[in-house]
Amino acid sequence: MLVLQSVKGYNLFICSSNDSGRRLDRVVKKMLPDVPAGLIYSGIRKGLIKVNGKKSKQSYRIEENDTIAVRESISYALENRRDHTDSVASAQLEEITVLRSRNLLMLNKPAGMLTHGEDSLAVLLDRGLTGIGSSLSFKPAPLHRLDRNTSGLIAISVTIKGASRFSELMREHRLKKYYIGICKGGPAKPQKLSDRLIRTGLKTRTAGSSPADETESKRAVTTVETILKKDGLTLCLFRIETGLTHQIRAQSAEAGFPLAGDAKYGGSVKGFRTFILHAFSLSFGEFDEICGFKECTAPLPAKSFNKAVSIFGRTELESAIDRIITIIIS
Known part of the structure; x- marks a missing residue:
C-alpha cells in the first residue's frame, strides 16, 4: 500500500x-479490510473518502x-497492514519460480x-510478494488450483491484466494442460476418457443414472497415453480438457x-x-503477448524423479521426458 502523505486529517493514496x-468502494474495502463496510459506505457518502479532492459516488x-483521500478516523486500521516482504517467504518463492513475465508468475x-x-x-504469496505494483486493491494470487498432493505448474497473477487474460484463455479452452503420472496398469493405446463426475464427500466418482447424479454431475474429458511401461507400472501423459477436482485420479x-x-481410488502398490x-506443462499453442510465453514446463520434483x-x-526416463516435450510442442 502506497501512502503518499497525511494532509489535514486525511491519508492520501495513489x-x-x-x-x-x-469501483471506488471495492478498492477502499480491499485496501482497508479491517474497516467495517458500513463505515466505508457512509464515509464515501459524507465525503470523508474522496477521489482527487472531490466527493465521489461509490460506483466511481x-x-x-x-x-x-481517506479521513484518518476511517483509515485507523492502516497500522495493522503489513507492507514489507518476508525475506524467507520470498526466497521460498524464488526456489519454485519457473517463469516470470510482466503479468504472470x-x-x-x-x-x-x-x-x-x-x-x-x-499465504506464501501474500508474505513473499507484498507490494507488487503498489496496488491499493490487488494482490498476486493463484489463477487455478492443484490438489494438495499434486505437484507442478500453477499460474499466479502479477497484474489485473494478466489475471483477466489467463482467465479468458481458460474460458475459451485455449489453454492446454499436461500432467505426468505413474499408473498401476495403463492404456495399450492413446485413449480419451469422457465421463460425468460427481463429488461426494472427499472423493470424486463417476455419476450414475439417478436424477440427482445427472443434475449435480459435470462432464470431464481427459486424454491419456502410455509413455513408458515396466513391471505393471506405466508412466502416463495426461491432457485435461476440463478441470474438476480429482479428475485424473477418478477417471x-x-x-x-x-x-x-x-489408495483412495484403488491404486495401492507396494x-x-x-x-x-505432476502438472508438467501449460501451453497456449502460440505466443501470447500478455501472458508472455507460448508454453511453459516444470521439471519433476527430485523425489518424484528419483522414484x-x-x-x-x-x-x-530422460528419453521419455524428451518425447513428452516433443508431443506437447508438436
Missing part, C-alpha cells in the same frame, strides 16, 4: 494500473494515478502444499489404471506411500 476500472470507476508447486487455506501457496481409476499409490501426479528412475531407469 492508485495504480491494477486498481484501474474498479478508479483510473490510474487517481488519488484517494509461473511456479512449480511442491506436492503436499495446499493452493489456498492455512499454510498454503496463497484413470474408472478406466482400470489408477495412479500407483492412490513401495508407494502416495501417488505421483521414477528407480522404476524405469534414468536413461529411459
Whole structure:
C-alpha cells in the first residue's frame, strides 16, 4: 500500500494500473479490510473518502494515478497492514519460480502444499510478494488450483491484466494442460476418457443414472497415453480438457489404471506411500503477448524423479521426458 502523505486529517493514496476500472468502494474495502463496510459506505457518502479532492459516488470507476483521500478516523486500521516482504517467504518463492513475465508468475508447486487455506501457496504469496505494483486493491494470487498432493505448474497473477487474460484463455479452452503420472496398469493405446463426475464427500466418482447424479454431475474429458511401461507400472501423459477436482485420479481409476499409490481410488502398490501426479506443462499453442510465453514446463520434483528412475531407469526416463516435450510442442 502506497501512502503518499497525511494532509489535514486525511491519508492520501495513489492508485495504480491494477486498481484501474474498479469501483471506488471495492478498492477502499480491499485496501482497508479491517474497516467495517458500513463505515466505508457512509464515509464515501459524507465525503470523508474522496477521489482527487472531490466527493465521489461509490460506483466511481478508479483510473490510474487517481488519488484517494481517506479521513484518518476511517483509515485507523492502516497500522495493522503489513507492507514489507518476508525475506524467507520470498526466497521460498524464488526456489519454485519457473517463469516470470510482466503479468504472470509461473511456479512449480511442491506436492503436499495446499493452493489456498492455512499454510498454503496463497499465504506464501501474500508474505513473499507484498507490494507488487503498489496496488491499493490487488494482490498476486493463484489463477487455478492443484490438489494438495499434486505437484507442478500453477499460474499466479502479477497484474489485473494478466489475471483477466489467463482467465479468458481458460474460458475459451485455449489453454492446454499436461500432467505426468505413474499408473498401476495403463492404456495399450492413446485413449480419451469422457465421463460425468460427481463429488461426494472427499472423493470424486463417476455419476450414475439417478436424477440427482445427472443434475449435480459435470462432464470431464481427459486424454491419456502410455509413455513408458515396466513391471505393471506405466508412466502416463495426461491432457485435461476440463478441470474438476480429482479428475485424473477418478477417471484413470474408472478406466482400470489408477495412479500407483492412490489408495483412495484403488491404486495401492507396494513401495508407494502416495501417488505421483505432476502438472508438467501449460501451453497456449502460440505466443501470447500478455501472458508472455507460448508454453511453459516444470521439471519433476527430485523425489518424484528419483522414484521414477528407480522404476524405469534414468536413461529411459530422460528419453521419455524428451518425447513428452516433443508431443506437447508438436
